[in-house]
Amino acid sequence: xxxxxxxxxxxxxxxxxxxxxxxxxxxxxxxxxxxxxxxxxxxxxxxxxxxxxxxxxxxxxxxxxxxxxxxxxxxxxxxxxxxxxxxxxxxxxxxxxxxxxxxxxxxxxxxxxxxxxxxxxxxxxxxxxxxxxxxxxxxxxxxxxxxx
Numbered sequence: 001x002x003x004x005x006x007x008x009x010x011x012x013x014x015x016x017x018x019x020x021x022x023x024x025x026x027x028x029x030x031x032x033x034x035x036x037x038x039x040x041x042x043x044x045x046x047x048x049x050x051x052x053x054x055x056x057x058x059x060x061x062x063x064x065x066x067x068x069x070x071x072x073x074x075x076x077x078x079x080x081x082x083x084x085x086x087x088x089x090x091x092x093x094x095x096x097x098x099x100x101x102x103x104x105x106x107x108x109x110x111x112x113x114x115x116x117x118x119x120x121x122x123x124x125x126x127x128x129x130x131x132x133x134x135x136x137x138x139x140x141x142x143x144x145x146x147x148x
Contacts, residue, residue, distance in 0.1 A: 061103025062127035064090065065120045067113075069097040077118045085109040098123060 068074055069092060078097055081087040085105040091098040099120075101109050113120055124130050136144075 059127035063101050063122055064124035065099045065101060066096050066123050067120045070095055074118055077116050081109055
């Protein structure tokens with residue numbers, strides 16, 4: 001017997017319920033588009049790279065998670081993480097996927113996975129600390145280069 005296909009509306013409703021359980025104010029794409037639509041509003045000018053001094057990108061509090069990727073509910077959850085919590089897929093294979101989650105989204109994304117009953121493993125606890133450990137400071141590098 002073939003499973004009954006779930007419509008996008010029902011799936012969106014289910015995700016909305018999960019997000020409500022987590023206390024998220026995140027809106028569905030249709031709600032966001034209609035709420036933010038301003039007819040005849042002028043476009044905002046884009047910021048060019050030359051307008052501001054370059055600042056290093058920091059990933060304080062961001063984590064890398066590994067999620068089993070072996071059934072459709074888990075694949076759907078990964079897609080929702082990317083769509084709703086600005087998560088990025090870094091690596092995947094036949095059995096699992098690595099997902100980068102920014103620090104600002106961690107609590108909501110964790111709550112979403114718990115509510116959806118999707119287990120995950122934290123691979124990197126603090127991305128910025130891992131980067132800092134992997135890449136020594138400029139001062140440390142200069143010390144290494146100048147010793148004979």
